[in-house]
Amino acid sequence: MKKQLFLKKTAAAVLATAVMGSAFAAGQFESSMNIEKRIDRAAASTQTSVNQLAEEATDLSLDYRNTLQRVDQLRIYNAQLEKQIKSQEKQIVDSVQEMESIDETEKGVLPLMDEMITTLDEFVQLDIPFNIGDRQDRVQKLYALMDDANVSVSEKYRKILEAYQIEMQYGNAVSANTGNIDANGENLEVEFLRVGRLTYVYLTLDGKRGAYWNKLERTWEPLPEEYLDSVNNAIKFTRGISQPILFKVPVPVAEAAQ
Numbered sequence: 001m002k003k004q005l006f007l008k009k010t011a012a013a014v015l016a017t018a019v020m021g022s023a024f025a026a027g028q029f030e031s032s033m034n035i036e037k038r039i040d041r042a043a044a045s046t047q048t049s050v051n052q053l054a055e056e057a058t059d060l061s062l063d064y065r066n067t068l069q070r071v072d073q074l075r076i077y078n079a080q081l082e083k084q085i086k087s088q089e090k091q092i093v094d095s096v097q098e099m100e101s102i103d104e105t106e107k108g109v110l111p112l113m114d115e116m117i118t119t120l121d122e123f124v125q126l127d128i129p130f131n132i133g134d135r136q137d138r139v140q141k142l143y144a145l146m147d148d149a150n151v152s153v154s155e156k157y158r159k160i161l162e163a164y165q166i167e168m169q170y171g172n173a174v175s176a177n178t179g180n181i182d183a184n185g186e187n188l189e190v191e192f193l194r195v196g197r198l199t200y201v202y203l204t205l206d207g208k209r210g211a212y213w214n215k216l217e218r219t220w221e222p223l224p225e226e227y228l229d230s231v232n233n234a235i236k237f238t239r240g241i242s243q244p245i246l247f248k249v250p251v252p253v254a255e256a257a258q
Helices: 002-126 132-146 152-168 223-237
Strands: 175-182 186-195 198-202 210-214 219-222
Touching: 002 132, 002 152, 002 210, 132 152, 186 223, 198 223, 210 223
Parallel strands: none
Antiparallel strands: 175 186, 186 198, 198 210, 210 219
16 A cells, blocks of 8 residues: 555656656747747848848949049030130130231221222212212212211221222113203203213203213213214113114313323
């Protein structure tokens, strides 16, 4: 009986020890699992941080490269800008020199142009008196043009040359036109004929009277009867009424010195 009791106590002690050992082992296993989970969580968090740092490093690297590229672009732009500035500075210097040269040129050209207009004015006054109103008006406009500060020197010079060219063309043309003239107090409607600057004549509309301009005496002289028909035919030819013909007109000449 005592032996059975001892065995039961022993078995109970062994069982109790086994249970306590199992409980202790289970507690240690659970602690290991918790530690492993914490380590996994810490590793995951660390990996996340590493990934973020890697992304930030990549972004910084891209920003750095972009900054270097912008610096290079700015360096190239500044170099080009410096070239442009130097070119503009040279243009300014050249323009100043050109303006100074123009000023010097104008000092010589303006008096020359004034002289050209004066010469043209005197020429018109001494020339045969055809289209006299238009020609004198052209000269007066040139005088006014010279006083206009808004007109360039080159434009003034062009207008003067244009006036000279018009006068030159008059010398190569034959023209006929109708007009009025005061003949010894009598107002006559006549037909004028101009052959270049060689001669200037007129006939009354009935063709019975006429006169020619004496350039030497600067006056109208009666046209001899022998020229009346010839001048009349020349007027018709000039107006396109008749076929080309030969005609004769009086041409005043200076007498030879005795």
